[in-house]
Amino acid sequence: MLGIGTASAILASEYLFKFAFKRVDYVPETSADKQKYAKSYWNYVNWFKNISKEHWTFSIDGEDETMSAYFIAANTDSKKVVIISHGYKGNGETMANYAKMFYDMGYNILLPDDRGHGESAGKYISFGWLDRLDYLKWIDKIIDRIGNDAKIVLFGVSMGAATVEMLSGERLPSQIKCLIADCGYSSIYEELTYLLKRQFHLPRYPFYPLVSTINRRRLGYYLDDVSSVEQLKKNKLPIFFIHGEKDDYVPSYMALENYRATTAPKELWIVEGASHAESYWINPEKYKEHIENYLAKYYV
Template identity: 30%
Template sequence: MLTLILILLLILFFAYFAIVNFVGPSIILKPKQKNFLVDGKMITSPLDLGLEYENVEIKSFDGTILKGWLIQADKEPIGSVIYIHGTYTNKAFGLKRAQFLKEAGYNVLLVDLRYHGESGGEFCTYGYLEKFDISDWISFLLKRFPDVPVALFGVSLGGAIAIQTAGIDNRVSAIISEGSFANFSDLVFEHQEKKFKFASRFLTKKVLENVERIAGFKIDDVAPLEYVKRVSCPILYIHGKNDETVKPWHSTVLHRYTLKGEILLVDGAGHVNSWEVLGDKYKEKIIEFLKENCNKNKAL
C-alpha cells in the first residue's frame, strides 16, 4: 500500500511539474491555428469572397514582420478599420465583416497578429507586445490615407488588444470590442475551470509565472481593465450572454470603467457569434456606431 501511495505521489508530482513548466506555458504562448471555412470551403484570400485586396506588410517596433490584407472602400473612404482577430485564428476570420464595412465606405485592414497567420513572432503575448504592433499599423494607414480616421474592431483577444492599444495611442477614433477579456489571469483561471472541471488559483499562478519567465513579460501588464481607464475614444462592447469562453462579466466590468461607452449583451449568443443571432441588426449597429464616431465627413 505504501509503495502504491508513493507511486501515485510521484505521478502527481511529475504531472504537476509538466503542466506548470511545459504544457501550460506552451498552450498559452503558442496557440494552435485554425483555418477559416465558409460553407465547408477553406478561405485562403479575400478573392475567395469576391473582395479585391492588397497584400501589405510592415516591420514592427522590434523588427517582427507583420502581414495583412488591405481592402479599400468602394468609394472615397470615410474611415479606416483595423480588424484584429482572436486567439487560434487569423486575418481571414474578418473577411465577412470586411464585406459590409467596405460597402459602408470604410477601408478595412485585416492583420495577422504576431505568432498568427503569416506574421512572424516567437510568442503570442495577449496585448503586451501586440498593442505596439497595432499602433505601427495605425501609422501605416495614416501614412497611406492621411486625414482618414482609424477605428479598431477586435474580437475576443482582438478586442482586448484594441483596448490596450487605445490606452497608449490617442489616434484611435473608435473601438468595437466583441467578446473581450478584462484581465488575463482571470481568463486563464476560468479556462482551466471550463476545460478540466477543476480550477486552482495556485496552479494558475505557477503556470503564469513560467509564462512570464519564458516570454519575458509581466502578466499584470496584460489587463485591458487598467488600459481602458486611459481611453478617450468611444467603445462599443458586444458580448453574448451565454459566452462560456470569455464570460460576459468581462465586458460588463470594462464598460463600467469606460469614459464613453455602450454595451450590447446579446441573448442566446455565445462566444463572438452575436452576428449569427442578431443577423442584419448586428451589421446595422456597427455601421451606425462607426458613422457616428469614425467618419471624416461627420463635421461637414
C-alpha cells in the first residue's frame, strides 16, 4: 500500500508540475471579476497592435529559438524608459494598458515575453527566476539603444512583479533608477503551497517537495531558490509595492513580507477593494497619480 501511495503522489506531482509550469501558447481568459473591464482592455490591445514598434530578440544558451520583446519609442526625444514585466501565462501584449500609461508620460517602453510565454523560447515557466537573468540582457539592449544616460524604471504585475523583485537582488547598472511591483508573490514556496490548498485542497507534503524535485530535473534549480524576499534583502533601489486588498490569488500578506524584507527606500499602497491585478482597473487615473507621485520622489 505504501508503494501505491508513493506512486500516486509522484503521478499527481507530475500532473501539478505540468499544470503550473508547462508553457501555454494562448492567453487564458481573465477571471470573472475582471470581465467588466474587457472593452477597455481590448481598446488598449488595439492601441498596442497599431502603434509603431520594433521586435527585439536574443538567443539563450541551449535553445534554438529566441527570446522576444517589443520596443515602443517615446513620442518625443526621451531618455526615460520603462521595462514592463507581464503576469503568469500572459505576454507583453497583455500589459498594453500599462504601456499606454507610461507612453502618455513620455517613456520609451520595452515589453518582453518571458520564458515559456508568447513569442519567447522555453518549454517551462520559471516564475521569474530565470527571467530575471534574461532581463539583465534586455537592460543591456536598452542602454545600447538609448545611451548610457538612459533612466530606467522596472515595472511588473503579478509574476512580473515577482520578476522585478527577484531582479532587484542582482547587480544592476546605474541606469536602473527605481522599481514598481504590483501584486508580486513573496516566494514560490508561499505561492504554490497556498494554491495547493486553495485550488486543489492538497497539503504541502509530499506534493511541494516532489514538484520542486521535478523542477530541479527540468529547469536546474529547486523551488526554494525562487524567493522575492531573499532577493529584496539585497536590493538597494527605491521600490513601490502595490497590492489589492481582496487579492485571493496572491494574498496581500505577501506584499507585507516583501515590504518588510526591503531595507531600501520603499512605499506600499494596499488598494481597497481590489482583487488580483485589479488595482489599475478600479481607477486608472488614481493608479497613474500614485505612480507619478512615486516617480517624482525617486526617479532621479
